[in-house]
Amino acid sequence: MERPELWLKTTEAGLKCIPGGFYIDPVRPVDRAVITHGHADHARPNNRAVLGTKGTLDIMRQRYGQAIGSTQELDYGQALMMGGVKVSLLPAGHILGSSQVVLEYGGSRVIVSGDYKRRRDPTCVPFIAQQCDVFITEATFGLPVFRHPSDISQIEKLLKISALYPERTVLVGAYALGKCQRIISLLREAGYTDTIYLHGAMVGLCELYQRHGVDLGSLAPIGDTDKESLKGKIVLAPPSALHDRWSRRLADPITAMASGWMTIRARARQKLVELPLIISDHADWDELTQTITDVGASEIWVTHGREDGLVHYASTIGLKARPLDIHGYEDEES
DSSP states (O other): OOOHHHHEEEETTEEEETTTTEEESOSSOOSEEEOSOOSTTTSOSOOSEEEEOHHHHHHHHHHHGGGGOEEEEOOTTOEEEETTEEEEEEEOSSSTTOEEEEEEETTEEEEEOOSOOOSOOTTSOOOOOOOOSEEEEEETTOSTTOOOOOHHHHHHHHHHHHHHOTTSOEEEEOOTTTHHHHHHHHHHHTTOOSOEEEOHHHHHHHHHHHHTTOOOOSEEEOTTOOTGGGTTOEEEEOGGGTTSGGGGGSSSOEEEEEOGGGGSHHHHHHTTOSEEEOOOSSOOHHHHHHHHHHHOOSEEEEEEEOHHHHHHHHHHTTOEEEEOOOOOOOOOOO
């Protein structure tokens, strides 16, 4: 058996599979890239060739056009050989098209999680845990303080506030890719049928989700909609737009933000958020530790996030664990 640390290396461009001649989510342009999902810190332009799911590649095409490079689609569960390495993809449950990368080489099976979550999300295929020898996991919320409440409870908070203040607009800050569409779907499941208004940055990505069969109900760009018409409405916008001049067109807005970081009250205060909604597209502490158990790996490698906490946990339950020093992945409003 050839040890995975001999053929999987961290480089300045990111994690490289040496016998396969490709990188996973490279942080700078490379000849061959396998992309786990479409968020900009994982899916960057100007690679020569890119492999990923149809959802991921469609997101990249919309964002980067021809700068995506040549593409190859791989369905979940489908396998191909790349330089002697068997490569397949598993659902990651993070956003549309998100995947884990499964690598089989030299008698070892390695799974690279990418970003993932374990709870139900109506906008993407659920995470699948499979057995492996080495599991490379993210750790965005890799501390015990991060135990996220149910999504339903947070949507109920949002709807309650909207009903209590029918003369005001509820403005929800949410990441434009994945989080926005998930909140809309959760609102629809909770019985909210009214038109949901969108900042312009959200429109194209919502249309892409709809083309992939995700029903988001009645949506409208905010455009020149007047304040009177926006009373009692829910508006979604990128977090950066919450307090800029754009928001002045709304009717006395109540500012909300949907993010796992809203667990930290100081962060909500810092961002001047009146209604923190703890809705995350990443696994919380309990989901991270449960996943380590579920995959049955003897080795855990931990990448971007709170590496030390998860490395320590894995070590205490008898696993070999180490951090991976890969820079370039951001703490988006997760």
